[in-house]
Amino acid sequence: DAGVTQSPTHLIKTRGQHVTLRCSPISGHKSVSWYQQVLGQGPQFIFQYYEKEERGRGNFPDRFSARQFPNYSSELNVNALLLGDSALYLCASSFGTLAGNTIYFGEGSWLTVV
């Protein structure tokens, strides 16, 4: 079975541009979360979606937005890119949001802002 898949794997953007990152969860999983991981640090929570509704939002500016589609795939959008947005963006999926649900991560999308 396919795991969590993310695209693109690597991309380079210029300051001020916009980026869209995509994620397909494990088949049967209804919850998708997004994390940002800066080099040398642990991942930081950005958003969680469950059944197409936002269930949680981390401490990130409004330039960050996301949505979940009827097939449970998800997009993360970042507007007005800053140099500090350069990071590995991770998507995680789980069946639900309750304790006992294992959370699996994709390989991530490496974003470099120049």
Added chain:
Amino acid sequence: EDQVTQSPEALRLQEGESSSLNCSYTVSGLRGLFWYRQDPGKGPEFLFTLYSAGEEKEKERLKATLTKKESFLHITAPKPEDSATYLCAVQASGSSNTGKLIFGQGTTLQVKP
């Protein structure tokens, strides 16, 4: 504020030299504590979830344990292929119905042959 601290930040072992990684946490209520392995340039790979103090889980050379304040990841007779960054994360009951994970900064393990 919910917080996770891992120690040491980096650990170098000789092949076969057993050791432990520490994860200390402060949360309003623990729903679960997760351990992940992350290789350079890759996403985190799930290892274990622990839910209550006293719980233990094992996988090959790895054993995870949990107390009310911390978790340990014991590595027995490590091999060079165990070299990676090990991440600890907690899911807090104060997060309502979200699955938000709060991560530590990780412990980078290097095992020399």
